[in-house]
Amino acid sequence: MNPLDSADETFPDLPIFGQEEREGTKIGPWVRLDQTVPYRNSWIQVEHHEVRDPSGSQGIYGVVRFKHRALGCIPLHEDGTVTLVGQHRYPLDRYFWEIPEGGGRAGHDPLEEMKRELLEETGLVASTWLPLGEVHLSNSVTDEMGMLWLAKDLVQGTASPEPVEKLQLQRIPFREAVEQAADGRITDALSVVALLRAARLVD
């Protein structure tokens, strides 16, 4: 045994500068070497990662993590109409007509969260829920994941929108909403995906 080996055991296992590189954390073909959190609020966390990219070069990756799941549903009434929600969206300074949407808290059942949001925004209660699958909204920058449903067998209750929300509601034929999603008059991604997926289920 080399006497230097036993002496080395008393030192912490530090990488030797210039010879050994930090190993980092493997993320698929990427390696995360370091990360900081330059911004966080109640909805998002922005992370700055030092990475080794799949080509082996060192670089950076800015990741936006979402605290909540994006939930959306299509309330389909017996007369063949759907309820859409209109609101001004601050990041784009633009008015949008969308399906009812909300944020699902971690650790809560997404469907129960969706039911709560639907009731708050529209006053509607649905007894039949058909899943319309998942969607990843912007997977090159964010980890935002959406879950979608078709909500049927509706009963009208009382809406209680949050004061911050200035919502309008309208009912239009489901087929008209699908046309608007298909031709680009409806542009909100959650709404377009839900309506065009539902169009393949509903006669």
Next chain:
Amino acid sequence: MNPLDSADETFPDLPIFGQEEREGTKIGPWVRLDQTVPYRNSWIQVEHHEVRDPSGSQGIYGVVRFKHRALGCIPLHEDGTVTLVGQHRYPLDRYFWEIPEGGGRAGHDPLEEMKRELLEETGLVASTWLPLGEVHLSNSVTDEMGMLWLAKDLVQGTASPEPVEKLQLQRIPFREAVEQAADGRITDALSVVALLRAARLVD
């Protein structure tokens, strides 16, 4: 004329603390009172806004601005197949099969940018481009806007993917890709919107 008025003219027009409030900038029913930029890289800028919300309460809004447009196209071959691109997406640590996508630089024609990205990723050149409309990917937090096309009359050239990208390509029947977008096996929002919009155009 009050002599104090002419004396006041030599002073800058500052608001009087406690009496006069900054008016801010109207953004629909919101008012932006102040903003800082806690993070910026080559792809995104994160802004922290102090706002008065539509209910009149003071609050904050974190906005993620995207430097590039999100562009995507469906390369539809004469045999009825489409080319899909597979890659690992770092923010979700997950492998995705998607349509060819890329970032469109501001001040450049989006269609020319899409042609460049399609060539780089797949080596394909299309002579017919049918627009599939716009989509806003996450309008409660980001200003990201996507533009989509169906690309036909394809000629195979030579791909030259960026070294950072480890891409796989596969060709599957268009109808199979549409089924995967509809049933949730394809979850990337740009891909799902493009495929389900295109399904209504293609026989």
